[in-house]
Amino acid sequence: MKFEVTHKSGKARTGILHTPHGDIETPVFMPVATNAAVRFVPHIFLNEIGYGMILSNTFHLLLKPGRDVIEKFGGLHSFMSWTGAILTDSGGFQVFSLAQRKITDEGVFFKSPIDGSTIFLSPELSTEFQQILGSDIAMVLDVCVDPYADPDEILRSVDRTLQWALKCKETHSREDQALFGIVQGGVSKKLREYSAKETVAIGFDGYAVGGLSVGETFEETVAMLDVVLPILPEDRPRYFMGLGTPELILEAVERGIDMFDCVYPTRVGRHGTAMTWKGKLNIKSAVHRSDTHPIDEDCDCYTCRNFSRGYLHHLFHKKEALGMTLLSIHNLHFMNQFVRKIGRTIKNDSFLEFKREFLSEVSAGASI
Numbered sequence: 001m002k003f004e005v006t007h008k009s010g011k012a013r014t015g016i017l018h019t020p021h022g023d024i025e026t027p028v029f030m031p032v033a034t035n036a037a038v039r040f041v042p043h044i045f046l047n048e049i050g051y052g053m054i055l056s057n058t059f060h061l062l063l064k065p066g067r068d069v070i071e072k073f074g075g076l077h078s079f080m081s082w083t084g085a086i087l088t089d090s091g092g093f094q095v096f097s098l099a100q101r102k103i104t105d106e107g108v109f110f111k112s113p114i115d116g117s118t119i120f121l122s123p124e125l126s127t128e129f130q131q132i133l134g135s136d137i138a139m140v141l142d143v144c145v146d147p148y149a150d151p152d153e154i155l156r157s158v159d160r161t162l163q164w165a166l167k168c169k170e171t172h173s174r175e176d177q178a179l180f181g182i183v184q185g186g187v188s189k190k191l192r193e194y195s196a197k198e199t200v201a202i203g204f205d206g207y208a209v210g211g212l213s214v215g216e217t218f219e220e221t222v223a224m225l226d227v228v229l230p231i232l233p234e235d236r237p238r239y240f241m242g243l244g245t246p247e248l249i250l251e252a253v254e255r256g257i258d259m260f261d262c263v264y265p266t267r268v269g270r271h272g273t274a275m276t277w278k279g280k281l282n283i284k285s286a287v288h289r290s291d292t293h294p295i296d297e298d299c300d301c302y303t304c305r306n307f308s309r310g311y312l313h314h315l316f317h318k319k320e321a322l323g324m325t326l327l328s329i330h331n332l333h334f335m336n337q338f339v340r341k342i343g344r345t346i347k348n349d350s351f352l353e354f355k356r357e358f359l360s361e362v363s364a365g366a367s368i
């Protein structure tokens with residue numbers, strides 16, 4: 001995978017990721033297809049919106065459908081009939097959010113949430129399975145801890161992540177697949193700096209900031225980016241894992257992040273919240289009951305081209321799955337337009353102006 005930076009405005013930048021499944025303009029937002037599906041959204045809508053890359057989860061796919069099924073299909077692209085690029089996370093985040101697990105230097109034992117059997121995941125196994133999945137970008141298996149854990153525990157997680165990163169790199173052999181390292185370190189500036197330097201020293205095709213967006217404050221997230229980003233090489237893509245709120249995306253882009261993923265747009269969509277340029281809109285609110293207008297007059301997504309707020313309001317009140325689909329489509333369209341607009345404003349050097357305007361519009365019109 002090649003990456004080229006095409007424009008810079010301060011530290012913010014646009015670029016192109018050349019993947020085996022197409023060129024991806026950055027900054028890019030990746031919808032999350034945990035179980036090889038973006039929940040409630042058929043692929044055709046992702047294509048229409050313009051998404052060229054999605055994220056899927058190694059951990060979930062290893063449990064179901066399992067390695068043998070993915071092998072039989074010749075990889076994840078063919079299994080799920082997705083022709084665009086795919087990034088797979090390593091399973092680290094999911095495994096470490098389980099209550100029943102045991103970590104050793106070799107890997108992690110955990111109880112399958114599906115049938116209770118004991119499963120072992122190691123850096124080698126995670127990398128091998130991601131090679132079978134055939135994703136365009138694979139991630140190293142990392143150790144996630146509570147960002148407020150004891151400093152000694154965070155240091156241990158950083159060191160183990162570094163050891164495992166090395167093992168992942170040694171195991172990785174697929175030339176048509178990029179491998180990204182992951183910077184950990186909780187909310188400690190010192191440990192983030194250490195993790196970033198050592199991860200860069202191992203050398204990866206791209207670098208991710210992991211273990212954030214897990215409950216720390218806005219200021220802490222930004223402070224960690226301020227420490228990590230200057231250490232990451234300019235010529236490699238930088239990915240902030242699990243970040244999907246517009247406000248934080250703006251801060252991350254300003255500091256030089258190129259890639260994002262989050263369940264946020266589809267999750268809030270399924271619960272009746274539409275994302276707009278003026279903030280969030282709760283379609284379940286009674287004010288929309290007989291409203292004949294779309295969510296956003298200026299939005300050209302499938303939902304806004306065809307359906308009124310009143311109809312969407314009705315679908316949510318009757319708990320029709322179509323309502324969840326339509327709001328997920330609108331929110332994913334919004335996110336794509338949002339990162340594209342960021343890209344355009346970086347290119348014409350008006351990013352900071354756009355950031356200011358967007359934030360003031362959102363705070364003025366919050367929660368319609």
Ligand SMILES: [Zn+2]
Pocket residue numbers: 295296299300301302303304305330333
């Ligand atoms: Zn729309």
